[in-house]
Amino acid sequence: MCAMSQDNGQARWQAIWQSRSGVAPALLPLAWLYGRISSARRWLYIKGWKSIDQLPVPVIVVGNVVVGGAGKTPTVLALVLHLQSKGWRPGVVSRGYGRQGTLPLEVLPDTPASECGDEPALIRRQTGLPVFVARQRAQAARALLARHPEVNLIVCDDGLQHLALGRDLSIAVFDDRGVGNGWLLPAGLLREPWPAHEGSPFSPDLVLHQTSQLHPAHQASATSLPTFFAQRSLAPVAVNALGEQQALTTLAHAQPTAVAGIARPDAFFNMLKAAGLKPRHTTALPDHADSALYGDLLKHHKGTLICTEKDAVKLFELARSQGQTTAARTWAVPLVLQIDPAFFLAVDQHLEPHRRIRPSA
Template sequence: MSQAAGQTEPSTWERRAQSRGLLNRVLWPVSLLYRLLIAIRRWLYASGLFKVHRLHVPVVVVGNVVVGGAGKTPCTIALVNHLRENGWHPGVVSRGHGRNTTEVAHVLSDTPAAVAGDEPLLIRRRTGAPVCVAARRAEAARALLAAHAQVDVLVCDDGLQHLALGRQLAIAVFDDRGTGNGWLLPAGLLREPWPPARQSAFRPDLLLQQHREDAPTPAVVPTAGLPMFRAKRRLASHIVGPGDEIMALSELQGQAVTAVAGIARPQVFFDMLRSAGITPVSEVALPDHADTSAYAELLGGEQHTLICTEKDATKLFALLPAGSPQKAWAVPLELVPEAAFFAAVDARLAAWRPAR
């Protein structure tokens, strides 16, 4: 689970999915079957044989086309904050991956991650917006609207392939990997065919490609004529402790720290720490949405300061008793889309804007 500090390499599968090697070619026929299943499912929804649930408020879906960590949740947080600043009353719905129940749950800032899911809990804490999770997003949406009559726009986190909830705006988020080798799972990274045909059902409306602020700008993904925008991601200049203490990130430079990341691409977080001048003595890469027990194993023993993502903090900080000698900090991730992206969102939602 732990490894020495140094340059962290992408996983073998992720490297393979960037090329069309022998194993990719062997798996390619399976990806054709996957493509067929996607097409059938979309046709069932587009034809009305499977129900699409429509709501009385606009729904903005944020999702990704490639597997793992493209930046959906940071985009959702940035979007919710933008909407509120511009007079909307946003709410957020999600499936809540990694939680231990499928029931509808209203997420509060102190809801356990096992009930809320780590990403919905993070969104709630970062935005203060009402958040509701359920196995069926339409159920979460109706429950949220029933409990919060002031909500006039819903943002669906990680819902691009969830077709049962009607949407007025769909945003596909990409990162520096682009579309990988251009093939579908399991031969490549793609969850759905890309680029989409111009007349295809459930085609996204806007594309947002994010990349590290301190890294070269990646090549633009194929857009199929869709509006494309850029966003930069960076670590915040401050860190947050279990009791909401705030300290400059630079204070950890030269300290013996253990870096922890239970996200889709842990190496990205570790590399960003090093770019910020933080050199961990060890790195712990946990599975995405790791169980709380995985974080419990980090406590005790050699008391290095722990530095983690805010997503990890939803589970790790809850394990620290008051007065614990273990020092732990979370560093927020900031996603900064270009202004034209928010202008495009505003234009798409203008017709739904309630009279003030």
């Protein structure tokens, strides 16, 4: 009941943030206050009254200017693969939202998500790259560099508003919500004023707009900043907790129960339907849901389960602990992100001066 209540609350807020009618206008005084506090904080960094930690290697920050997941982690996964192909040796840092503890921690393949956060665990397991988490991203980065001196570039998963970490390239990611009603929190989706303008202090350098079309006619996050597009879709093959693979279309016959503990569960459910699956039930959990909620799912749903890769970080371990039968019926489907090649070209151009300075890259 608690999980359902939290999820319904998320859905209500998402609806409020898409419109300038209803409850949203009443929240504008709070949005104005939020904006003033945010601007004052930025001003302290601009004037040098708050220090910025500049690392000895290039730093790329991938984040949102809107609340809720907009595709940061899939972007990070695609980005580090590209960087490796160009000869860089990247490491990844994150706050590790929802983790226990605040001090720097290295994420290992068997680190529980409760200790490091869902996204860092997913990134470590998929890439094998060094991943560190800490409340202060600069602390995580310095701990990573001390442990892995071969790393010559840091990618920060989330952190556009974490101004204490110096960055050489920042990327703002949007999804099909765009900027919603265009208002700041709590009246709207925005964590900071938008549109941003090229050259403004702490303005993102690049914008990546993820949508169901590679080149949509309408650009909801319109800005003068260089903007690129990525098409999101589900992979044609799902994998279960035993590592077995099966065509997604084959799973359609099982009429699975679909589960998503992400910021916008309906986005995943709609993608499943677009891929030809008609789930018997859909279960929306809160973003970064507690493992106990996934355990309850396994107890009460005895048929096939299908989830996102992020959910699988917790759900697969629980499924395996309950035996081979449970593990065999618990599936995850990867997200495929088809990014405009021009985006990676722009990233390379931003990094080229740093490559000349650090020929070892």
